[in-house]
Amino acid sequence: MARRSKGSVTKVDPSAFDRAGATVLDTPVTNEIEDSYLEYAYSVIHSRALPDARDGLKPVHRRILYSMHEQGYRPTHAYVKSSRVVGDCMGKYHPHGDLAIYDAMVRMAQDFSLNAPLVDGHGNFGSPDDGPAASRYTEARMSNEAMLLVGELGEETVDFRPNYDGSLEEPSVLPAAFPNLLVNGTSGIAVGMATNMIPHNLGEVVAAARWLINHPDASLDKLMEFVPGPDLPTGGMLLGLDEVRKAYETGRGVVRMRARAETGPLEGSRGRQAITVTELPYGVGPEKIIEKITDEVTKSKRLTGIADVKDLTDRENGTRLVIECKVGVNPQALLADLYRLTPLEQSFGINNLVLVDGQPQTLGLKALLEVFLKHRYEVVTRRTRYRKRKREERLHLVEGLLKALLDIDKVIRLIRNSDNAQAARDGLMKQFKLSEIQASYILDTPLRRLTKYDKIELESEQEKLTGEIAELAKILDDPAVLRKVVSTELAKVTKDLTWERRTALIDGDLKEVLAASKPAGPLEVADDPCQVLLSATGLVARTAAESEEASEARRRNGRARNDAVAAVVHTTARGQILVVTSKGRAFKTDVLPLPVLPEQVGTVSLSGGMAASELVPLDKGERVVTIAPMTDTTSPGLAVGTRQGVVKVCSPEWPVRSDEFEVITLKDGDEIVGATWLTDGSETLVFVSSDSSLLRYEAGLVRPQGLKGGGMAGIKLAGDAHTVFFAAVRTDDDEHGEPMVVTATGNTVKVTPFAEYPAKGRATGGVRTHRFLKGEHALRLAWIGSRPAGSTDTGSSVELPEVDTRRDGSGHPHPGPDVVGHLVERG
Known part of the structure; x- marks a missing residue:
């Protein structure tokens, strides 16, 4: 009961x-x-979740590779369906479900998961954001790296054990010719414990292992000279190497991974700033970043400076995530917020929990290398014993054949007169003192293998086998030779499979590194006064907040380093300016996205400026002639002069809803050669023609027109002459001094006071300003203004000759080997 x-x-x-x-x-x-x-729990720990410290593999990965090795799916074999690999592994060695096996195989094929993929996959094996295609759609075979793990299995290098039903045998560990555990890392959750190992660079790990072979007492700091830190398949940056050292010492630690990003102008957006992410933290995909950014923008609203996010990642260019900033946003400050609020920066908790002799242990860097090297010593020793035994067995057979060949006729008679094979074998053993194995081999050898030529071959083979056995015996007898063999084989692995480091390492304490990397300054840039400068070589940039001291020093010194300033506009950091081109087009452009020049009192270098062609969409042959303010409504407007001698003062009534418009309607073949923003209309308009005529008259003689106006006659040109210079010049500026006229041909340059030229009426022919010498037919350049400066086409300064008071003088030779490319005002 x-x-x-x-x-x-x-x-x-x-x-x-x-x-x-x-x-x-x-x-x-x-x-x-x-x-x-x-x-x-024991089953999960030993048979499922934790890797073996020797080959760095969990049972499922080891069984997949062994199954593929047994089936011959090597790198030289054609790809086979993944479902075929999964089915074979599940039926023979791993009866835990096809999905688990396929997931494990997929990870071994992903180059963003492993530094050295062990499976060569063909098809969609997934991405950091998306899973792979079903196993019936993908194909696979072993990679070259995998062959280094299984290549010595046939030489009794490791122990085998029965599979789950006892019908077959499987290896308990793979020979592993390189430290797979450190190179590829791994993760797994067991019962009450978990492992999470970070990948490393193969060349660095092998170099440390080889040093440890010859210096068993090497310190951790010495090993870290070879392995300075992890190297992730996805690149990026790793912050805080102090924590890395802690992980290498104790087996536990937390490192900080950060995406690699750059800030700069957004391509095709007329200067708008963007953050371009090219490398992501390990295990993070672009879609995860975009999803988090969307949540932060729409829900919590902690990210307020983002205008748009685009994922431009492809196979050709790799990762490319473009985050477009709103106008007025400091991209560096926004990037700091992105690191703080999104997976662009993530932690990786290192926990080096592995199986050592069947027991879970947490190991540091040196201990992991020591376990691997101990395994390699054993593998090479067992392989050497196997190879020595095989050569000794072959040598034994060769020696038997050579004995038989000494009296081959007697051997043949003995065999022919024997009643049966056993009698022949016994006779050979007795008369020629052969072993049973030798006698049986002689009986099995065809007569065609017993010629004189074969005897020579056998003697050569005997000598070769004897030498090889001696070399193998040295490996077994001398530990130093064994260590040398292991070191040499590791060096060969790095020669065939090494790659450049992908992850940048940032040294120091993690908290200090994070604090130092956080950029100072608010997210929104203040609308402070500043200057926008256009260089003679077409570079545009802005200054920082314009202090009175810096502004005064610039006016006083007025010298530009490495470049000459062609135009200056006083505005604010969050304002707009007009960019005017030679085709009469004007573009509204934000000031904030322009590069900020270094704050230097009295001097300014435009070498870090933005090319005007990147700021506005220019046509072929079109160039930027000037920049102008947007908000100065007290000015009469923009004075422009054209190649065909047309002058126009364009009223500052810019369209509100259009970012691009025309400031003058040009005739066919005409273009703007110069443009100047008028301050109060008291300026003098000046034309200089190619035939050396200068015409000046008051700006008040030109009536302002609207945008559609085509201007009026500015200078009367003779024959095929054309305008080479136009500008509005002030003659009452005591601070900057008397204006100068600079003219240049291909051979000579002349500097003359502007006061030497009389004023005439609009649309007249002007007066001569440069007498041509023999071989000179036209002016190449001209310029009028205070403090003249010359520069080459590359922006290098050129000194001009002394002032010549002769209005129609012939000029002086060029001052130096460089041809003058630009004539502008200093400052």
């Missing part, structure tokens, strides 16, 4: 089983549960 006792398994009347000879045990439920759970 069955009955249940409190706190125990159901107890059955023993008399019911006594007749069958059975025994019933009364076991407490708690003991039964504990025993069963411990068996389950």
Whole structure:
């Protein structure tokens, strides 16, 4: 009669089983549960979740590779369906479901998961954001790296054990010719414990292992000279090497991964700023970043400076995530917020928990290398024994054949006169003192292999085998030779498979590094006064907040380093300016996206400016002629002069809704050669023609026109002459001094006071300003203004000659080997 006792398994009347000879045990439920759970936990730890420290593989990965090796799916073999690999592995070695096997195989094929992929996949094996295609659609074979793990299996290098049903055998560990655990890393969750190992550079790890071979007492700091830190498949940056050292010492630590990003103008956006991410943290995909950014922008609203996010990642260019900034946003400050609020910066908790002799242990860098090297010593030793034994067995057979060849006729008669094979074998063993193996081999050898030529070959083989056996014996007898062999083989691995470091390492304490990398300044840039400058070579930039001291010093010194300033506009950091081109087009452009020049009192370098062609969309042959303010409504407007001698003062009534418009309607073949923003209309307009005529008259003689106006006659040109210079010049500026006229041909340059030229009426022919010498036919350049400066086409300064008071003088030779390319005002 069955009955249940409190706190125990159901107890059955023993008399019911006594007749069958059975025994019933009364076991407490708690003991039964504990025993069963411990068996389950042991199984998970040893057979599922934790890697072996020797080959760095979990059982499922090891069985996949062994199954592919047994089936011959090597790098030289054609790709086979992944479902075929999965089915073979599941049926023979790993009866835990096809999905688990396929997931493990997929990870071994992903170059963004492993530094050295062990499976060569063909098809969609997924991305950091998306899973792979089904196993029936993808194909696979072993990679070259995988062959280094299984290549020595046929030489008795490792122990084998029965598979799950005892019908086959599988290796308990793979020979592993390189430190796979450190190179590829791994992760797994067992019962009450977990492992999370970060990948490293193969060349660095092998270099450390080779040093440890010859210096077993090497310190951790010495090993870290070879392995300075992890190297992730996805690149990026790793912050805080102090924590890395802690992980290398104790086996546990937390490192900070950061995406690699650049800030700069957004391509095709007329100067708008953007953040371009080219490398992501390990295990993070672009879609995850975009999703988090969207949540922060739309829900929590902690990211307020983002206008748009685009994922331009492709196979050709790799990762490319473009985050467009709103106008007025400091991209560096926004990037700091992105690091703080999105997975562009993530932590990686290192936990080097592995199986060592079947026991879970947490190991540091040196201990992991020591376990691997101990495994390699054993593998090479067992391989050497196997190879030595095989050569000794072959040498034994060769020596037997050579004995038989010494008296081959007697051997043949003995065999022919024997009653059967056993009698022949016994006779050979007795008369020629051969072993049974040698005698059997002679009986099995065809007569065609017993010629004189074969004897020579056998003697050569005997000598070769003897030498190889001696070399193998040295490896077995001398530990130093063994270590040298292991070191040489590791060096060959790096020669074939090494790659450049992908992850940049940033040294120091993690908290200090994070604090130092956070850019100062608010997200929104203040609308402070500043200057926008256009250089003679077409570079545009802005200054920082314009202080009175810096502004005064610039006016006083007025010298530009490495470049000459062609136009200056006083505005604000969050304002707009007009960019005017030679085709009469004007573009509204934000000031904020322009590069900021270094704050230097009295001097300014435009070498870090933005090319005007990147700021506005220019046509072929079109160039930027000037920049102008947007908000100065007190000015008469923009004075422009054209190649065909047309002048126009364009009223500052810019369209509100259009960012691009025309400031003058040009005739066919005409273009703007100069443009100047008028301050109060008291300026003097000046034309200089190619035939050396200068015409000046008051700006008040030109009536302002609207945008559609085509202007009026500015200078009367003779023959095929054209305008080479136009500008509005002030003659009442005591601070900057008297204006100068600079003219240049291909050979000579002349500087003359502007006061030497009389004023005339609009649309007249002007007066001569430069007498041509023999071989000179036209002016190449001209310029009028205070403090003249010359520069080459590359922006280098050129000194001009002394002032010549002769209005129509012939000029002086060029001052130096460089041809003058630009004439502008200093400052």
